[in-house]
Amino acid sequence: MESVGNIVIYFIIAIAIIVFSVLTVTSRRILRSATYLLFVLFATAGLYFQLGYEFLGAVQIAVYAGGILVLFVFAILLTSKPAAEAERLTTKKRWLGLTAAILGALVCGYALLSSSIFCGKTIDSVLNVDMQTIGHALMGTEKYQYLLPFEAVSILLLACIIGGVVVARKR
Amino acid sequence: MEITMYMYLIPSLIMFCCGVYGFITRKNMIAILISLELMLNAVDINFVVFNRFLFPGQMEGMIFTLFAIAIAAAETALAIAIIINIFRVVKNLDIRDITKMKF
Amino acid sequence: MEFSYTLAVLIIPILMFLFLGLVGMKLSNKVAGVIGTTAMGIVTAIAYAIAFTYFFGDSQGQVIDGVRQQLEVVNFTWLQFTDNLIIKLGVLLDPIAAMMLIVITTVSFMVHLYSLGYMKGEKGFQRYYAFLSLFTFSMLGLVVATNIFQMYIFWELVGVSSYLLIGFYYTKPAAVAASKKAFIVTRFADLGFLIGILILSFYTQTFDFLTLTSNPSSMISTASGATFMGCSVMAWALTLIFMGGAGKSAMFPLHIWLPDAMEGPTPVSALIHAATMVVAGVYLVARLFPLYACEVGVLEIITVIGAVTALYAAMVACVQSDIKRVLAFSTISQIAFMITSLGVARPEIHEGVGYMASMFHLFTHAMFKALLFLGAGAIIHAVHSNEVKDMGGLRKYMPICHITFLIGCLAIAGIPPFSGFFSKDEILVAAYSNSPLWGIWLTVVAGMTAFYMFRVYYLIFWWNNPDYGHHTPHESPATMTIPLIFLATVSIFAGFIPFGEFVSWNRETYTIHLNWTVATTSVLVALAGIALATKLYMKENKAPAAMADKVRGLWTAAYHRFYMDELYQFITHRIIFGCVSKPIAWFDRHIIDGTMDMLATVTNSASYAIRKLQSGSIQGYVMVYFVGVILLAVITYICLI
Numbered sequence: 001m002e003s004v005g006n007i008v009i010y011f012i013i014a015i016a017i018i019v020f021s022v023l024t025v026t027s028r029r030i031l032r033s034a035t036y037l038l039f040v041l042f043a044t045a046g047l048y049f050q051l052g053y054e055f056l057g058a059v060q061i062a063v064y065a066g067g068i069l070v071l072f073v074f075a076i077l078l079t080s081k082p083a084a085e086a087e088r089l090t091t092k093k094r095w096l097g098l099t100a101a102i103l104g105a106l107v108c109g110y111a112l113l114s115s116s117i118f119c120g121k122t123i124d125s126v127l128n129v130d131m132q133t134i135g136h137a138l139m140g141t142e143k144y145q146y147l148l149p150f151e152a153v154s155i156l157l158l159a160c161i162i163g164g165v166v167v168a169r170k171r
Numbered sequence: 172m173e174i175t176m177y178m179y180l181i182p183s184l185i186m187f188c189c190g191v192y193g194f195i196t197r198k199n200m201i202a203i204l205i206s207l208e209l210m211l212n213a214v215d216i217n218f219v220v221f222n223r224f225l226f227p228g229q230m231e232g233m234i235f236t237l238f239a240i241a242i243a244a245a246e247t248a249l250a251i252a253i254i255i256n257i258f259r260v261v262k263n264l265d266i267r268d269i270t271k272m273k274f
Numbered sequence: 275m276e277f278s279y280t281l282a283v284l285i286i287p288i289l290m291f292l293f294l295g296l297v298g299m300k301l302s303n304k305v306a307g308v309i310g311t312t313a314m315g316i317v318t319a320i321a322y323a324i325a326f327t328y329f330f331g332d333s334q335g336q337v338i339d340g341v342r343q344q345l346e347v348v349n350f351t352w353l354q355f356t357d358n359l360i361i362k363l364g365v366l367l368d369p370i371a372a373m374m375l376i377v378i379t380t381v382s383f384m385v386h387l388y389s390l391g392y393m394k395g396e397k398g399f400q401r402y403y404a405f406l407s408l409f410t411f412s413m414l415g416l417v418v419a420t421n422i423f424q425m426y427i428f429w430e431l432v433g434v435s436s437y438l439l440i441g442f443y444y445t446k447p448a449a450v451a452a453s454k455k456a457f458i459v460t461r462f463a464d465l466g467f468l469i470g471i472l473i474l475s476f477y478t479q480t481f482d483f484l485t486l487t488s489n490p491s492s493m494i495s496t497a498s499g500a501t502f503m504g505c506s507v508m509a510w511a512l513t514l515i516f517m518g519g520a521g522k523s524a525m526f527p528l529h530i531w532l533p534d535a536m537e538g539p540t541p542v543s544a545l546i547h548a549a550t551m552v553v554a555g556v557y558l559v560a561r562l563f564p565l566y567a568c569e570v571g572v573l574e575i576i577t578v579i580g581a582v583t584a585l586y587a588a589m590v591a592c593v594q595s596d597i598k599r600v601l602a603f604s605t606i607s608q609i610a611f612m613i614t615s616l617g618v619a620r621p622e623i624h625e626g627v628g629y630m631a632s633m634f635h636l637f638t639h640a641m642f643k644a645l646l647f648l649g650a651g652a653i654i655h656a657v658h659s660n661e662v663k664d665m666g667g668l669r670k671y672m673p674i675c676h677i678t679f680l681i682g683c684l685a686i687a688g689i690p691p692f693s694g695f696f697s698k699d700e701i702l703v704a705a706y707s708n709s710p711l712w713g714i715w716l717t718v719v720a721g722m723t724a725f726y727m728f729r730v731y732y733l734i735f736w737w738n739n740p741d742y743g744h745h746t747p748h749e750s751p752a753t754m755t756i757p758l759i760f761l762a763t764v765s766i767f768a769g770f771i772p773f774g775e776f777v778s779w780n781r782e783t784y785t786i787h788l789n790w791t792v793a794t795t796s797v798l799v800a801l802a803g804i805a806l807a808t809k810l811y812m813k814e815n816k817a818p819a820a821m822a823d824k825v826r827g828l829w830t831a832a833y834h835r836f837y838m839d840e841l842y843q844f845i846t847h848r849i850i851f852g853c854v855s856k857p858i859a860w861f862d863r864h865i866i867d868g869t870m871d872m873l874a875t876v877t878n879s880a881s882y883a884i885r886k887l888q889s890g891s892i893q894g895y896v897m898v899y900f901v902g903v904i905l906l907a908v909i910t911y912i913c914l915i
Contacts (some may be wrong), residue, residue, distance in 0.1 A: 025193030
């Protein structure tokens with residue numbers, strides 16, 4: 001039996017995720033979209049905290065909310081006038097998108113609910129994964145340790161920095 | 172009341188479908204990118220949830236999410252660089268105008 | 275190393291070729307010509323110095339125990355494929371190479387000088403000199419080659435430069451056809467040469483001339499037992515190599531390119547198609563003579579081919595009316611003399627005199643035939659025609675040309691004391707010592723030589739006095755007469771060179787004795803030929819036409835070169851093109867190309883049909899992709915249940 005506080009927090013997070021997701025894609029103004037995305041990302045971080053992944057939650061806030069979103073905001077400010085007229089969706093396209101999304105939701109939802117054996121599973125115990133374990137996992141070369149992907153990602157980021165500079169450079 | 176696994180998966184599913192909807196309907200390229208981020212985030216949640224509920228003793232899902240976040244950051248940075256570049260050329264971010272890569 | 279400057283004779287011409295070829299167009303004609311000629315003069319001086327040092331110097335061990343040594347002056351590894359398969363480049367000096375250096379540079383220098391006058395005002399003057407330099411480079415590289423592969427490379431290079439020079443007047447269709455013909459015929463022969471080289475080197479494991487010829491019998495025995503169609507493999511290899519030589523030296527039946535090659539400028543004919551390139555085949559056989567000496571059968575083949583060619587070409591030369599054609603067939607005939615002479619040479623008979631005689635004749639022939647060609651060039655320059663009917667009585671207009679041409683004719687006819695007499699006499703001695711048949715055969719041909727040369731001489735300088743109209747022929751400028759006078763002088767005195775002391779098959783000193791019986795006979799026969807020519811052609815009369823009418827069939831056949839060209843035409847066009855090439859071409863065009871075209875057409879139309887799918891709209895792609903994913907999920911679900 002969960003504590004009531006936990007359940008309340010869960011519902012707040014879940015509702016925030018759903019509402020802000022919908023708002024993100026339906027909002028006419030692009031800057032608002034980005035702001036709603038920020039809220040979604042915060043809610044996701046809350047989800048991670050609730051599940052006991054503090055490090056992941058922190059990364060989510062720092063990288064996603066702090067890094068990527070700032071990039072978005074900069075890009076938006078660079079490319080559009082703040083008072084620009086919001087875009088209008090054509091009906092046909094909206095229906096098309098709606099159909100696709102609902103179809104996908106139906107298929108996945110059916111798959112989820114029909115396999116209730118493990119979907120009804122509850123958390124045994126919330127164990128915090130401490131920093132030391134994560135550090136060892138990222139820096140080791142044994143089984144379940146990830147030095148190679150870690151380094152690959154670092155190379156990727158480097159390439160991305162260079163690529164970003166090259167692509168965006170004024171000629 | 173118990174919090175079961177699908178209670179986490181359903182918000183994530185809705186988030187994903189919102190991403191799909193946004194990707195297909197929006198015209199602004201940055202908005203499309205935002206939708207893409209939504210989808211990625213939904214997938215991340217799934218990883219973490221499966222990790223927590225099914226394999227509580229391990230942390231593969233978490234590590235994977237970690238890398239996914241890093242890659243998403245890289246991808247976004249590059250995509251925005253490209254978008255800004257396109258903007259310089261066509262003075263516009265409407266995806267319908269960027270159809271040079273056809274037959 | 276004392277002889278290392280030999281490389282200069284190769285480097286200067288190739289640099290000259292590059293210089294004139296690249297920047298020649300920036301220079302005026304005169305400057306380009308003078309530069310080319312000067313460079314050639316320097317090369318000639320160096321070559322003379324080399325030859326002189328080689329024959330008379332005594333410091334570097336050129337002569338050991340009375341044997342002149344073969345010196346590998348330069349030899350570096352160019353390509354090393356395996357331990358055995360090594361291709362080197364270098365310079366080999368031995369008596370025949372040194373002699374060839376003199377011949378080539380002398381004639382080349384004379385031709386350079388002569389061309390200053392002859393080619394004056396021609397379009398592409400600089401290009402002409404560039405090609406002459408290229409040819410000189412290639413030919414010199416050929417004679418100093420240290421191994422058979424290097425020789426092959428330069429062999430092809432002389433072929434190319436010959437092709438370029440024959441086709442010098444590339445706006446003239448006849449010249450273009452002639453250059454193609456020369457190239458294709460010699461290429462065909464070179465195919466045999468290449469196969470021969472490959473067989474030879476496969477069995478002997480070497481390309482090197484020194485290794486091949488220093489111990490020929492052991493080389494021959496390396497392939498003992500290996501036979502093909504009843505002949506030993508070595509015999510095949512040597513025959514095939516000779517085929518290459520025969521192609522270059524225009525031996526019957528590969529001679530057909532040489533008469534047509536006369537479409538090129540006349541000095542080129544003098545240089546390439548009389549004095550130097552066409553004797554490359556003789557030089558090749560001489561170079562490998564120790565090997566040939568071990569395969570007597572091949573030497574007999576060479577003898578027969580040489581003798582047949584000599585007679586055939588002499589007969590054709592008797593009736594031609596184009597003076598350059600006469601000289602061309604005369605060249606074929608004279609080269610056939612050299613080839614026959616090598617063929618009848620046997621080391622055990624008469625100290626291998628045939629080898630020495632062949633080289634001697636090569637030397638003297640180069641001089642007097644270059645003289646004759648240059649003289650003919652001067653005549654053509656004066657009357658603007660190749661046909662004898664447009665000439666006649668020219669002795670009054672062109673005295674220097676007349677005298678020098680007469681000297682050339684006397685030399686080729688073999689009248690003492692002109693040089694041709696001595697060398698031809700040695701060839702006849704060699705032929706008689708091998709077999710009286712060849713001796714008599716060659717004596718007859720020598721008589722015919724005297725006849726046809728004097729026929730053309732009388733037709734040019736005596737015969738009648740045609741009306742030259744407003745442009746009276748006049749003597750050529752000094753740049754053209756000086757080479758004539760020089761070569762005439764050489765042709766008079768070259769016979770007195772004690773040639774045997776310098777060149778012999780085993781490189782020991784050999785003393786030439788005149789065989790008085792042979793000499794007297796040959797001189798008498800030659801005089802008879804001259805007398806006949808004098809009687810028939812000195813004054814314009816009806817006798818030659820009447821004679822031609824009497825043997826109408828033979829005369830026509832000879833005039834048409836015994837229909838050799840027509841035969842080739844028939845074989846290549848009707849049999850090879852008609853029966854082999856055309857069906858293959860049809861198959862290629864309709865079956866192979868057709869299949870490929872069909873594939874391409876189908877692909878093209880298919881992609882055209884579906885290209886609308888690539889709309890360029892990302893959202894459209896994503897839509898399709900997403901629907902596809904959902905469908906896959908549904909299908910999987912259905913299948914799993």
